[in-house]
Amino acid sequence: MKISVIIPTCDRPEYLPETLRSVFAQSRKPDEVIVVNNGKLPLKLESEFASRVTVYDIVPYAGAAQARNFGAAVAAGDYLAFLDDDDLWNRDYLANAGELCDRGAVCVLSRLDALRGEKIEQFKNPDSKLTVENLLAFNPGITGSNIVIAKKIFFEAKGFDPKLPPSEDKSLVLELLLAAIPVGTLPDNQVLWRDHSGVRLTNHAKMAEGIYQFVRKYSSRMSFKQKIKNWLKIYHYRKKSGNKSAVFPLAVLKVLHRIIS
Structure with a gap:
């Protein structure tokens, strides 16, 4: 099983290096790392990443959903692991998600903790809250950083709906549930959602x-x-x-x- 990591980015290069370091520090190494730039500014990666990351430039400000969908379309992996350009994974994130996928899971969601400055706080955990009824009313903790999904299933669900930010992540999982496709959860698998006052992928x-x-x-x-x-x-x-x-x-x-x- 091959895992492609897909990172959309848009005119905020200050966070991307740390995000990429969290990817390359994984105990289970990704088979491919794709960064999709949908910003207006040219993206210049630091030398430590240049040979290990494939960068694509798409239409400026096309949106995070379009950037993720583009990355998914060009990805070579059997599974897609999405990560926003300002968030971080714990060291065993891909190993834990990959283990569940190796056992047959087609979509895996992990826990979100908030990173506020140097402080880490409990934020959201989708475990036990994944029902159609809940997703129609609120987001239990689904973002563009804690979804690992089989590429085939991703496209059967028609990917991220670009008309729905910030609900495109929730909508993707909702479409799986409506199709009776099981979604696994890893309540102890940590994703750090960075809470900051800078530019957001969605205003x-x-x-x-x-x-x-x-x-x-x-x-x-x-x-x-x-x-x-x-x-x-x-x-x-x-x-x-x-x-x-x-x-x-x-x-x-x-x-x-x-x-x-």
Whole structure:
């Protein structure tokens, strides 16, 4: 079994070297490392990575989903391990995920811990929360950094939906569950999600639009309660982006949420 690591990056070179070091420090070495640059700035890798990383440049600002999908399309591995350019894997991340895949798993999710400065805190763990009902209402801890998936299954699920940031990761796993494809979890396999104030792969306006498109895509499967929870998130991100418009006033949304909770 061969594992291809796919890292999308977009105009934030300050974090990428540490991310790559966490990949090459793995106890189970990746068979291939692909970096997909969808930023406007040219990507210059440090000499220690130049011969070990394949870099592709795609249309600037095409988005993380498109970058991941492109990387998946050119990858030679049987399995795809996705990692954002500012996050980190523990030393045995690929070994642990690969062991489960060797036993037949076609998709494996791992635990997320938050890295805030030098401090590591518990953040999210998708273990035991992976149900269709939960994923329609919230994200239990699925990102572009803790998914290892068989390439064949990835494309059967049509990859990451570029219309749904930040929900494209959750949507991919949701499509697997809707197709009755089992998803394995490794609650002790650590991924470090870096919490920082720098450039994000997805900004607040895109996040609001992505959640809105997620509701549109899965509306027929959602309960009223699930829709309200999503609309609260849409309002939250619209407000953070400076756009205070919402389909419903926030007070009405909160009252409805209290009624159905």
